[in-house]
Amino acid sequence: xxxxxxxxxxRQKSGRVGVLCAQCGEDLYxxxxxxxxxNARVRHLWTCExxxxxxxxxxxxxxxxxxxx
Numbered sequence: 001x002x003x004x005x006x007x008x009x010x011r012q013k014s015g016r017v018g019v020l021c022a023q024c025g026e027d028l029y030x031x032x033x034x035x036x037x038x039n040a041r042v043r044h045l046w047t048c049e050x051x052x053x054x055x056x057x058x059x060x061x062x063x064x065x066x067x068x069x
């Protein structure tokens with residue numbers, strides 16, 4: 001699993017889009033589905049065509065705070 005972690009960091013630096021399968025390391029480019037959880041989080045379900053493994057990721061966005069009020 002450590003090897004996949006280092007490979008993922010290298011891909012982030014190269015600007016590649018997508019994620020790696022958490023089981024086999026295959027490139028995944030589009031989630032099966034996505035859903036908004038609230039105004040700052042989106043959950044994605046990924047399914048690997050190579051090995052059949054399914055897993056979820058959550059993306060968190062920074063919330064802008066209006067300090068003028």
